[in-house]
Amino acid sequence: MLDLTGQGTAQTCGGVTRRDFLQAGTLGAAGLSLAHLQQLEARAAETGAAPGNANRSVIMIFNLGAPSQLDTFDPKPEAPLEIRGPFKDISTASSDIRISEILPRHAKLAKYFSLVRSVNDNAPAVHDVGWELMQTGRFFSGGINTPHAGAVASYLMGRRTDLPPFVVLPELMGAGGGNLPNGQAGGFLGKAYDPFVLNADPSKPDFVVPDLLPPKQIGEVRMERRQKLRSAVDQTLAAFERSEDAKLLDSGFQSAFRIMSSPQAREAFELSKEPVEVRERYGMNRFGQCCLLARRLVEAGVRFVTINTFLTVFNEVTWDIHGTAPFTSIEGMKDIVAPMYDQAYSALLEDLVQRGLLGDTLVCNVSEFGRTPRVNPAGGRDHWPQCWTVYFAGGGVRGGQVIGKSDPVGGFPAERPVTPSEVVATIYHSLGYSVEHHLPGPAGRPFPLVDSGTKPILELFG
Structure with a gap:
């Protein structure tokens, strides 16, 4: 800035x-x-007039640290214990979807979201690499830093209200161990398209957004x-x-x-206007209140909100379940991470449905990679970019589906492999943009939204 x-x-x-x-x-x-x-x-x-689907918004929930696919959305109950892990699978509101018992509220809402169980790439198993790939569709190389999908939406669609079009909650991603760009910037579009970053914890009693006030x-x-x-x-x-x-x-x-000077901009960030019972339904924690704030922002006209579930993978309980300090154990995921996440996501989805917003709001839950199929000696799982699960709701997506399939141990795609670039292309498709669309790239050269040959996951919209 x-x-x-x-x-x-x-x-x-x-x-x-x-x-x-x-x-x-x-x-x-x-x-x-x-x-x-x-x-x-x-x-x-x-x-x-804004091109694309002018009424469409996106909430991207980035599950920083990378959830274990086998312990969340792609359980393998028939696999040996060292593969399937300690949790049982449960039925859901969709006959096609079974998920882990640690996400019971998700199970009740499965008719609204669809899983993609075959995301994979051959990139290094480094957090920063995955962050960039999953938010921009490309890896930083040759000095070219591709813009975040929210920055692209800002460029193509502009603002709808006095609020900024692209917001990141609660802060930008911190250290990931690779000292690489995190993908949460305007990239070659320029700093003009960097996000508005909250830089505050909305669960705190004294929460304010001073950057929106004189x-x-x-x-x-x-x-x-x-x-x-x-x-x-x-x-x-x-x-x-x-x-x-x-x-x-x-x-x-x-x-x-x-x-x-806009009352609309200030009011959108004023969580105190929400009834106490609503705030508590999301969870009185940082992630829960960020989900509630995201709902308020898209309701007020923000085009793209990215929520980082965590800020770093170090010295914080996250999805990064290596099993030993400074990382998280499988028990920590079960007792702390999953309940917080399950509560906030379900409250967000329920609110979007009840307020008639889900049809025009794509909620995409992504992560940088998956976890190793076999539990490690410390009782955790390590980085695994060869196969993992992401999921989508709203924004034209038909819920209750499973796209793609992993092998019997959740280690590699067995059907319909999907790349990070295809995930990003799917976001653009929901916003109404063809993969053939171009941006003004470095040195003024036309730059495609996604790499040649990349297609959105159209089965989601069937």
């Missing part, structure tokens, strides 16, 4: 200092800047004075106004002022 609050003291003829102006128009270190706002506005003006040191009189900046430029700096710098200053300020 640009740092626009330097020590410059140049004044306009209306008495507004450059530093004051930039402080008023800067929205903090949360991934949203004047440049971001200005370029989004320019894109919206350039394209007119700085405290700027009173109403000073904010009103800034609104007069355009007329001051009109009257005395005609030559400057014709320059590109003036266009950036003017459009960026108007956009920044709109979002800072």
Whole structure:
């Protein structure tokens, strides 16, 4: 993000200092800047009505750490104990789906989501690599950093309301061990398409989003004075106004002022407006409240929300169940991770259904890879990119299905293998974009949304 609050003291003829102006128009270190706002506005003006499925939104839940497919959505009850693990499989609301007993609330809602049990790649079994692949469809190589699917949606579709079009909750992904890009950025589209990042825990009693409010040191009189900046430029700096710098200053300020002063933007983030029983139904924890906030944001017009279930795989109880510290055990997954996740996801899906939002909201649950079919000596499972499960609900997806199949030990695809690029293509398909669509890539060259030959998982929409 640009740092626009330097020590410059140049004044306009209306008495507004450059530093004051930039402080008023800067929205903090949360991934949203004047440049971001200005370029989004320019894109919206350039394209007119939003293309694609204009009413469609996406909530991507990234299961950072990578759940074990055998212990969640692809159980193997007939396999030996060292393969199947300690959990039983259970029936669900869909006759085609059986899942692990540690996700009982998912079982009741299986008619709404569909599983893809054959995702695989041949990339290194490194968290950062999988993060990038599953959110952009490509691995960082040759100096090209492909934009996150949410950044692409921002570029192609623009904003619908005063809210930013692409939001990441609660924070960007942290350390993954590979020191590589995490895929949660605008990539070659530029920092203008980086997400707005909450950078706060919405489960805390004092939760606020200060980046959506005018700085405290700027009173109403000073904010009103800034609104007069355009007329001051009109009257005395005609030559400057014709320059590109003036266009950036003017459009960026108007956009920044709109979002800072928008009641709609502030209210969308105000979880205190939700009844206590609703908040508790999601779970009074970071992930649960992020799911509730995601529902409020798409309801208010945000196009793409990514929720990171966890922030890092180190020294935190996550899906990364190697079995020994600083990682998680299978018991920790059963007792802590799965109940939290099961509660929040089911509450989110139920709310989207009850509010009539699921049809136009694609909820995709993804992860960087799967886990080894055989339990390791520490009683955990290690990284395994050869086969894992993702799942989709809403956004045109027909629920209650299973796409693809793994082998008897959940180690490799046995039917309909699916790549990370196909998962990303499926998101674009839900948004109304063909895989033939191109972006302006590095050096201005056309850059396809996904690699040649990649197709969305069309069976999901049958």
